[in-house]
Amino acid sequence: MTTPVYILSGFLGSGKTTLLQQMLQSWRDEGKTPAVIMNEIGDVNLDGMMLDQDVAMAELLSGCICCSNRVDLGLELYNLMQNEQPDMIVIEASGVANPIEILDAVTEIALYNPLELRNLITVVDTAHLWQLYKEQQGKTYRLMQEQIRSASLLVLNKSDLVSPEQLEQVQSIVRGWNAYAPVHIAVRCNVDRSQYEQEGASLSSEQNSSTTAEHDVQSCAICSTSDSAEPVHDETIAEHAGHRHMHHSHEHVMVYTHYFQQPVNSEEFEKIIAKLPAEVYRAKGILTFSDTSSRFLFQYAYRQMDFMKTIPQKPVPDVAVFIGEYFDKRQIQEQLLTLERQATES
Numbered sequence: 024m025t026t027p028v029y030i031l032s033g034f035l036g037s038g039k040t041t042l043l044q045q046m047l048q049s050w051r052d053e054g055k056t057p058a059v060i061m062n063e064i065g066d067v068n069l070d071g072m073m074l075d076q077d078v079a080m081a082e083l084l085s086g087c088i089c090c091s092n093r094v095d096l097g098l099e100l101y102n103l104m105q106n107e108q109p110d111m112i113v114i115e116a117s118g119v120a121n122p123i124e125i126l127d128a129v130t131e132i133a134l135y136n137p138l139e140l141r142n143l144i145t146v147v148d149t150a151h152l153w154q155l156y157k158e159q160q161g162k163t164y165r166l167m168q169e170q171i172r173s174a175s176l177l178v179l180n181k182s183d184l185v186s187p188e189q190l191e192q193v194q195s196i197v198r199g200w201n202a203y204a205p206v207h208i209a210v211r212c213n214v215d216r217s218q219y220e221q222e223g224a225s226l227s228s229e230q231n232s233s234t235t236a237e238h239d240v241q242s243c244a245i246c247s248t249s250d251s252a253e254p255v256h257d258e259t260i261a262e263h264a265g266h267r268h269m270h271h272s273h274e275h276v277m278v279y280t281h282y283f284q285q286p287v288n289s290e291e292f293e294k295i296i297a298k299l300p301a302e303v304y305r306a307k308g309i310l311t312f313s314d315t316s317s318r319f320l321f322q323y324a325y326r327q328m329d330f331m332k333t334i335p336q337k338p339v340p341d342v343a344v345f346i347g348e349y350f351d352k353r354q355i356q357e358q359l360l361t362l363e364r365q366a367t368e369s
């Protein structure tokens with residue numbers, strides 16, 4: 024018996040974790056035992072902290088699964104299989120990962136282990152893609168293209184944030200890039216289970232190899248690590264599954280992680296998030312506010328802000344993670360430190 028593997032891909036904040044939670048819930052309702060591998064380019068896995076503790080989970084942090092953590096991915100898959108014997112495994116890639124590399128890694132591991140890649144699901148932020156398509160440039164746009172091209176199932180999520188005309192346009196853009204994968208239009212990733220459990224038609228070996236070959240010459244759009252200090256500036260040629268391919272660094276992707284020493288005022292914090300520079304395209308965190316009774320999970324994705332009351336499943340410090348492109352992390356740090364000082368003084 025083989026264990027089905029699902030890869031969840033999609034740009035930062037597109038809705039991967041939202042889909043993951045639904046998938047896990049639906050399997051667990053049926054008495055199945057799913058396991059998860061989560062990848063974050065930052066050093067904290069806030070999404071993992073929100074998952075049910077009963078779900079077996081492996082974390083690959085501080086690096087992109089598609090290259091730097093690729094060997095670890097194989098190891099984690101093997102360990103999960105040995106230790107948990109799950110009914111299925113979901114790999115949630117970081118938002119900046121190129122899924123073709125993960126697909127490569129999984130198919131390689133499946134040669135020696137009873138694993139079967141069931142679907143490569145790419146979740147698309149419809150509003151974000153529509154905007155980037157108008158501009159027709161940028162690394163994010165190219166990465167989204169790669170993520171869409173390699174999918175065997177596409178979820179056009181956040182359809183509530185676009186007009187019917189825009190939605191139609193995005194559908195035809197996506198069709199132009201990937202003619203094989205079924206496309207599901209969704210709000211909060213409300214995808215039917217039968218849709219992702221059915222093996223993706225475009226995961227045939229023919230489709231895989233042609234996409235990989237194309238990727239060879241195009242090179243990885245965004246691949247490397249970055250951390251809360253400085254971005255990495257290197258360019259290397261790596262051997263992946265027997266094919267050579269250029270790795271550009273994530274030099275334009277930066278992560279800043281701020282650990283709070285004390286509760287801060289919620290309204291002042293919200294003001295800072297509302298004024299984040301355009302270069303910051305994703306932020307999330309868990310905070311204790313001085314003026315509210317419960318803790319909050321905050322989310323910021325493509326200029327949309329969301330605060331939800333939360334009770335983390337594991338002990339977690341008050342922390343906020345900011346991910347973006349060449350942004351001034353010192354400015355954000357100073358603003359948050361000032362907020363903390365004001366909280367102490369008041």
Ligand SMILES: Nc1nc2c(ncn2[C@@H]2O[C@H](COP(=O)(O)OP(=O)(O)OP(=O)(O)O)[C@@H](O)[C@H]2O)c(=O)[nH]1
Pocket residue numbers: 033034035036037038039040041042070117118180181182183184209210211212305322323324329
């Ligand atoms: N308006 C709207 N918001 C959504 C929808 N789906 C998800 N969101 C919100 O978008 C934010 C990001 O969702 P996540 O599921 O965390 O996205 P992600 O792709 O896992 O994010 P990363 O792991 O950081 O890459 C959250 O605040 C969600 O509640 C949707 O269909 N419409």
